[in-house]
Amino acid sequence: MSTMPEVNPARLLTSIADFAAIGATPAGGVNRQALSVEDRTARRLLAERAFARGFTVFQDEAANLFLRRDGRDATLPPLLIGSHLDSQPTGGRYDGALGTLSAFEVLEALADAGVETDRAIEVVAFTNEEGSRFSPGCMGSMAFAGAGNLSDWRRARATDGALLADELAATLQALPEARMRPIGHAISAFVELHIEQGPVLEREDVPIGVVTAVQGTKWLEIAFSGEAAHAGTTPLEFRKDPMGAAAAAIARIQGDIMPADPAARLTVGRITAEPGSINVIPSRVSFTVDIRHPDAAALAAMDRRVREECEAAGARWGCETAIELRVDMAPGRFAPEVTAAIEETCRALAIRSRPMVSGAFHDALFVGRVAPAAMIFVPCRNGISHNEAEFVSDAHIIAGARILLGVALRLSAA
Amino acid sequence: MSTMPEVNPARLLTSIADFAAIGATPAGGVNRQALSVEDRTARRLLAERAFARGFTVFQDEAANLFLRRDGRDATLPPLLIGSHLDSQPTGGRYDGALGTLSAFEVLEALADAGVETDRAIEVVAFTNEEGSRFSPGCMGSMAFAGAGNLSDWRRARATDGALLADELAATLQALPEARMRPIGHAISAFVELHIEQGPVLEREDVPIGVVTAVQGTKWLEIAFSGEAAHAGTTPLEFRKDPMGAAAAAIARIQGDIMPADPAARLTVGRITAEPGSINVIPSRVSFTVDIRHPDAAALAAMDRRVREECEAAGARWGCETAIELRVDMAPGRFAPEVTAAIEETCRALAIRSRPMVSGAFHDALFVGRVAPAAMIFVPCRNGISHNEAEFVSDAHIIAGARILLGVALRLSAA
Numbered sequence: 001m002s003t004m005p006e007v008n009p010a011r012l013l014t015s016i017a018d019f020a021a022i023g024a025t026p027a028g029g030v031n032r033q034a035l036s037v038e039d040r041t042a043r044r045l046l047a048e049r050a051f052a053r054g055f056t057v058f059q060d061e062a063a064n065l066f067l068r069r070d071g072r073d074a075t076l077p078p079l080l081i082g083s084h085l086d087s088q089p090t091g092g093r094y095d096g097a098l099g100t101l102s103a104f105e106v107l108e109a110l111a112d113a114g115v116e117t118d119r120a121i122e123v124v125a126f127t128n129e130e131g132s133r134f135s136p137g138c139m140g141s142m143a144f145a146g147a148g149n150l151s152d153w154r155r156a157r158a159t160d161g162a163l164l165a166d167e168l169a170a171t172l173q174a175l176p177e178a179r180m181r182p183i184g185h186a187i188s189a190f191v192e193l194h195i196e197q198g199p200v201l202e203r204e205d206v207p208i209g210v211v212t213a214v215q216g217t218k219w220l221e222i223a224f225s226g227e228a229a230h231a232g233t234t235p236l237e238f239r240k241d242p243m244g245a246a247a248a249a250i251a252r253i254q255g256d257i258m259p260a261d262p263a264a265r266l267t268v269g270r271i272t273a274e275p276g277s278i279n280v281i282p283s284r285v286s287f288t289v290d291i292r293h294p295d296a297a298a299l300a301a302m303d304r305r306v307r308e309e310c311e312a313a314g315a316r317w318g319c320e321t322a323i324e325l326r327v328d329m330a331p332g333r334f335a336p337e338v339t340a341a342i343e344e345t346c347r348a349l350a351i352r353s354r355p356m357v358s359g360a361f362h363d364a365l366f367v368g369r370v371a372p373a374a375m376i377f378v379p380c381r382n383g384i385s386h387n388e389a390e391f392v393s394d395a396h397i398i399a400g401a402r403i404l405l406g407v408a409l410r411l412s413a414a
Numbered sequence: 415m416s417t418m419p420e421v422n423p424a425r426l427l428t429s430i431a432d433f434a435a436i437g438a439t440p441a442g443g444v445n446r447q448a449l450s451v452e453d454r455t456a457r458r459l460l461a462e463r464a465f466a467r468g469f470t471v472f473q474d475e476a477a478n479l480f481l482r483r484d485g486r487d488a489t490l491p492p493l494l495i496g497s498h499l500d501s502q503p504t505g506g507r508y509d510g511a512l513g514t515l516s517a518f519e520v521l522e523a524l525a526d527a528g529v530e531t532d533r534a535i536e537v538v539a540f541t542n543e544e545g546s547r548f549s550p551g552c553m554g555s556m557a558f559a560g561a562g563n564l565s566d567w568r569r570a571r572a573t574d575g576a577l578l579a580d581e582l583a584a585t586l587q588a589l590p591e592a593r594m595r596p597i598g599h600a601i602s603a604f605v606e607l608h609i610e611q612g613p614v615l616e617r618e619d620v621p622i623g624v625v626t627a628v629q630g631t632k633w634l635e636i637a638f639s640g641e642a643a644h645a646g647t648t649p650l651e652f653r654k655d656p657m658g659a660a661a662a663a664i665a666r667i668q669g670d671i672m673p674a675d676p677a678a679r680l681t682v683g684r685i686t687a688e689p690g691s692i693n694v695i696p697s698r699v700s701f702t703v704d705i706r707h708p709d710a711a712a713l714a715a716m717d718r719r720v721r722e723e724c725e726a727a728g729a730r731w732g733c734e735t736a737i738e739l740r741v742d743m744a745p746g747r748f749a750p751e752v753t754a755a756i757e758e759t760c761r762a763l764a765i766r767s768r769p770m771v772s773g774a775f776h777d778a779l780f781v782g783r784v785a786p787a788a789m790i791f792v793p794c795r796n797g798i799s800h801n802e803a804e805f806v807s808d809a810h811i812i813a814g815a816r817i818l819l820g821v822a823l824r825l826s827a828a
Contacts, residue, residue: 174622198647219692231681231704232773233612236672243682244668250661258650268646268657270690278702280683288692290645361648
């Protein structure tokens with residue numbers, strides 16, 4: 001005997017407040033870094049709530065945490081929903097936690113209503129998404145998807161000196177009631193609810209973003225080397241001015257690339273001139289370029305364009321140009337069947353949505369390599385994230401959880 | 415009974431070596447900062463050599479040092495030749511000393527030859543040209559020309575804590591044999607020999623520069639304030655990017671101003687982006703602009719153009735633009751009758767010369783406000799100065815001194 005399942009707003013908001021208390025900072029944020037004592041406390045609280053509802057709790061060797069509500073057919077791979085529980089050192093209470101706790105609310109709502117789904121639904125909290133204590137971020141989801149090498153990462157040291165292998169083992173041991181399972185078990189699909197971490201939904205007053213892709217990212221470091229000389233006594237024809245080269249190159253790439261392609265992102269966040277005196281032509285100017293695009297070919301073209309403009313500007317100003325690629329992350333395109341399920345749910349519930357591309361990495365990027373995946377974004381105030389001031393309105397929290405529940409119902413059907 | 419006066423190359427080169435030993439640094443340069451013990455030692459050595467030749471030694475309240483060889487008519491104002499003896503903390507052995515010691519060689523050559531000039535000729539070593547220990551530089555020549563306020567400067571403290579008033583008094587007292595004279599006595603003209611401190615003469619293989627003007631200089635500090643935001647999640651239309659504004663403004667002013675006007679100099683020597691993260695759009699970018707021009711109206715036009723381009727770029731990128739003027743030094747134009755005397759001497763001695771503008775300040779800039787003045791430049795290797803590696807060839811030293819002698823003969827005639 002089942003009724004129509006409904007999200008319980010009070011329970012979800014209380015749950016978010018409960019978890020925000022674990023690692024709470026005086027400024028209202030959260031310091032719950034991956035595999036820390038606070039992270040273990042949060043994992044235990046979630047596991048205990050799962051046990052209380054009769055769900056099964058699993059861990060894998062990357063300490064990814066799974067909370068399973070069985071379905072009608074145990075032979076079908078489960079639907080996976082969730083996000084992560086770790087935070088930045090001065091993080092907000094919604095980044096990661098909102099998606100994990102909304103997914104757990106979906107399980108509870110289904111249990112409350114006595115709904116039996118065809119497939120099992122599993123809630124996941126992936127390990128170390130933030131990467132602030134141990135590098136790289138998205139470690140748990142990468143290991144789950146067979147990307148990257150957990151054996152190598154085990155030797156990583158935290159800034160506080162802790163060894164990843166030790167912290168992983170201690171985290172797993174802190175939850176002995178959980179069953180160990182092999183990493184990377186089959187799933188039917190993955191849906192991750194997350195805050196947007198950008199300004200678009202709020203400014204357009206749209207409560208739900210249907211995330212169709214995650215941008216690819218490349219980080220370049222450019223250095224022009226010229227010749228330091230006296231600002232007053234050196235005529236133009238004797239100058240080898242790396243500042244001239246840098247300004248020309250940055251102006252060209254910033255002036256052209258984003259205006260020509262709304263999906264492109266290009267940021268110069270850091271620049272340094274040496275020796276850095278008012279009346280000395282610099283000997284060296286270096287800067288960073290962060291380029292992102294949802295399309296791999298377009299991202300490669302941006303990379304070529306940046307290199308060409310820099311080489312040309314360096315040559316024009318008589319400088320040597322050095323370009324290094326620091327980060328190279330391919331774009332991910334989410335599964336149309338999953339984004340379609342999200343859009344249909346929005347229509348069915350009469351909640352406005354818009355398709356969008358994620359500018360930041362997420363666990364779903366990696367899980368999407370082994371299973372159909374997509375994400376649901378909700379607005380956050382002023383686009384602020386990775387910051388104790390991070391804020392999501394109650395209405396948007398509830399709307400997001402309702403969409404996730406609807407999607408879970410659709411995708412757990414055989 | 416007189417003969418044709420001639421510079422004594424061995425004596426001049428020995429003199430330069432003698433003075434380079436006072437405050438000598440291990441790397442072959444000189445640390446003889448204004449009013450230091452080393453500066454006093456150098457002044458005493460020069461004064462003793464003057465006494466030995468029967469010249470008269472004067473000091474004024476700014477501790478400017480004068481060595482006078484009388485002329486035929488004591489009622490005529492003397493011709494002034496010379497430069498300064500103080501150095502940068504890691505300075506070279508030629509900056510200042512070359513002009514002062516070449517001027518003293520002129521007096522000795524005239525005395526050797528028994529030449530009686532119509533006017534007296536005085537050699538000057540102006541106090542604190544470099545400004546590295548006490549600010550401002552060109553203090554002695556400014557005081558001599560009635561520019562600036564010596565009473566205010568007396569309260570200045572050196573980086574080592576010494577009070578300028580005390581160091582001035584101690585320096586004057588260290589040479590009690592010198593006569594005190596009122597500051598700013600009448601002179602007929604001033605000629606300063608100096609190293610170019612730039613690359614032009616050496617690269618064009620011209621031994622003498624006839625300096626017709628000193629550029630005016632303005633130092634501007636520009637700051638664009640925008641809004642820090644996530645590099646990946648912030649579309650162009652939401653960006654208030656001060657790096658975009660800075661690069662556009664710098665590219666415009668560097669791309670246009672110097673190519674359009676060979677006399678213009680524009681340098682961006684310092685730039686900073688905050689917070690300075692690869693994946694964060696900066697909240698603030700600030701940079702310096704050093705502009706120079708020999709013509710006051712052209713310098714003012716450059717200043718306006720820089721401000722306009724910065725305001726426009728700031729507005730285009732949604733940033734606030736702040737512009738501050740840090741230094742404002744008017745250009746100086748040297749006296750045609752003095753530059754003509756230098757050119758005629760070069761022709762008479764068959765030494766190649768070219769007219770040029772000084773990119774750096776010099777004492778002659780200020781003395782030129784109260785008397786006809788000009789400068790003679792000689793090449794220095796690679797344009798390097800304010801550096802222990804500063805170097806001038808013997809041939810260029812001798813050529814410079816010969817020109818100074820010829821000019822002194824012309825300008826000391828009634």
